[in-house]
Amino acid sequence: MHTRFRDQVAIVTGSSSGIGKSTALRMAAQGAAVCVVANHNTEGGEATAAEIREQGGRAVFMQADVASSSDCERVAQKTLSAFGRIDMLVNNAGITRAVRFEEMDEAFWDGVLDTNLKSAFLMSRAVIGDMLARGRGSVTNVSSVHAEQTHAGHAAYAASKAGMCGMTRALAIEFGARGVRFNCILPGTIDVSLHSRRNVVVDRATWAPRKSEIQVMRRLGSPDEIAAAICFLASDDASFVNGASLAADGGLLTILKDE
Numbered sequence: 496m497h498t499r500f501r502d503q504v505a506i507v508t509g510s511s512s513g514i515g516k517s518t519a520l521r522m523a524a525q526g527a528a529v530c531v532v533a534n535h536n537t538e539g540g541e542a543t544a545a546e547i548r549e550q551g552g553r554a555v556f557m558q559a560d561v562a563s564s565s566d567c568e569r570v571a572q573k574t575l576s577a578f579g580r581i582d583m584l585v586n587n588a589g590i591t592r593a594v595r596f597e598e599m600d601e602a603f604w605d606g607v608l609d610t611n612l613k614s615a616f617l618m619s620r621a622v623i624g625d626m627l628a629r630g631r632g633s634v635t636n637v638s639s640v641h642a643e644q645t646h647a648g649h650a651a652y653a654a655s656k657a658g659m660c661g662m663t664r665a666l667a668i669e670f671g672a673r674g675v676r677f678n679c680i681l682p683g684t685i686d687v688s689l690h691s692r693r694n695v696v697v698d699r700a701t702w703a704p705r706k707s708e709i710q711v712m713r714r715l716g717s718p719d720e721i722a723a724a725i726c727f728l729a730s731d732d733a734s735f736v737n738g739a740s741l742a743a744d745g746g747l748l749t750i751l752k753d754e
Contacts (some may be wrong), residue, residue: 499730500527504578506570508532508561508618509588509752511539514637514685518720519543520586521570523552525726527583530574531556534588542637561588571621580623583729585613587637593648603650604651605663613653623675623743630674636663637680637721640744660740667738676737678728686715709737711746 505522509515511533518601520543521528529547529552533540540556547554555577559566574581589611594603615636638656645653660679665706667677727733742748 497525497741499525499673499726500583500717503582503584504574504580505583505729506530506532506574506581506618506622506680507535507585507587508541508614511536514682514718514721515585515587516543517718518587518725519554520547521719521726523547523554523724524550527747528553528578530554530570530577532559532561532570532588534558534560534728538588546624547749548558553688561618562609564617567614567617567621570618571736572626575590575625580726581622582632584618584622584632584634585729586618586634587639588614589637591652593646593652595648596650599651607635607651607659608655610657614661615659621667623670626675629671632679634675635725635728636677636679637725638681639749640681640742642681642740643748653669664738671737676736678733678736680721680724680728681740681742681748682716682721682745683717683747685718685721685743711750714745716743716745
């Protein structure tokens with residue numbers, strides 16, 4: 496087992512599948528104890544934790560709605576009870592929903608913003624006390640290229656992801672001198688993505704009309720490629736990286752900015 500994260504403890508939200516699962520597995524393989532968090536897909540979350548344990552790692556699973564303050568506090572407390580500390584938080588839980596603005600109601604907007612942005616605030620607030628007490632920690636927020644370039648129909652999703660980047664920068668300034676780093680990663684189109692999940696409502700005419708064909712690398716990214724970048728940002732290898740927004744998109748934003 497690789498020891499990059501030896502004796503460290505991570506919480507990874509939305510880790511029942513996709514990027515979150517790949518991140519939890521990679522962190523565990525590199526020595527971290529992991530609290531796997533999922534809300535609806537509890538079977539997938541349990542499977543992620545079981546896979547970590549089968550490979551000789553340490554993991555617990557917790558079902559939680561990370562848009563709920565009390566649930567976020569329970570996640571932090573369970574992690575502390577199980578492993579005694581919290582070194583890393585990965586705010587990966589999220590949904591993507593596309594709908595034209597004229598058809599968007601308040602409940603739709605709130606659902607996206609609560610799940611994607613409010614959850615990152617609540618989970619960060621739940622873990623910051625332990626990190627500050629020990630004078631070290633890292634929070635990595637999984638944003639999206641939609642924070643910078645988006646499509647029609649993605650007003651709520653783009654707002655949530657741009658807000659995550661803004662919050663990251665502000666918290667990096669507030670806590671950097673006290674040993675806690677905050678960074679964002681902006682994935683592009685990933686082959687196992689939110690678009691395949693059951694809580695997605697997508698009008699195909701409003702999003703990604705060209706998708707992979709406009710990417711420099713002529714392929715989609717993999718969850719493990721994003722997980723590798725997350726692990727870098729969370730690790731001491733990135734000890735002087737704070738307040739960054741790292742695009743992991745195969746060059747997609749570069750093309751969009753040139754158009």
